[in-house]
Amino acid sequence: MHTFLLSKIEVGSHLYINFGQTLHLHGETVIVSGLVVFSLILFLFLGTSNLKKIPEGLQNLIEVLYELVKSIALTQMGPSYYSQFLPFVATIFLFVLGSNLAGALIPWKLLEIPSGELAAPTNDINTTACLAILTSLAYFSAGLKIKGIGYFARYIKPAPFFLPINIVEDFTKPLSLNFRLFGNVVADELTVTVICSLVPLIIPLPIMMLGLFASSLQALIFATLAAAYIGEVIE
């Protein structure tokens, strides 16, 4: 019997794009994240191109998103600094939200590629590692920019013997951000896949709804943590 599947499990197979001997790109991740970035740009451009006093259509959605991101940045960084770092937090939030939803909502199986499968860019650990390292760089540069050389006094607070713990913390922060997002997205997809392979009809739907909810929550958490790390060093 031939069944028609909208998704299947493939671990560790990628569509490699090779540059020379040493440089390999994961093609499916690049394609889908490019698509996500493009559609986000289109969405934001269309939503803000014709601003009105009384919002209608897309502008409503954009204003809700702006209020949400602004409240995240404001509560974590305080009223005097949040506006400098709002674009960074908003970018992280929109990209993570967009890529999680793109993985969950679009039936990528309909598009055949030579190897691997198109899916959410965030289920590739390289994407989340990149986002986490960007967050690290952001809070380093925020601290250096606002506090100058006095930023390094943070490492010997509250007492000098906290120095090794504070240094280790600089490495564990991006690591935990990275694993949290990657693990959550992969866990969602694996759960849905396993349940789909047992009972393909109706039963997976509540799990899919839970996955949709959890993946938007992960975007909120990533943005909140990025804002909190920045707020921690500049306060």
Place this chain on the structure above:
Amino acid sequence: MVDSIVAAASVVAAAIAVGFAGLGPGIGQGNAAGQAVEGIARQPEAEGKIRGTLLLSLAFMESLTIYGLVVALSVLFANPFVG
């Protein structure tokens, strides 16, 4: 021969990683949810705020389980000790 021992050990390790990673956060999430219900019962008008904070902290606890899952997945699918 060595490979089969490594494979068996990896499967057991993955099971232990997921099992024990679920233990602590389970207790923690239960505590948090119980306290939240108590808070809502005492002060029903604060429900919205409590729900938001609860969901955020539940997701943080959930991420501890996810670390265990990531370790289990890497042991199963990207094992550095095989071959």
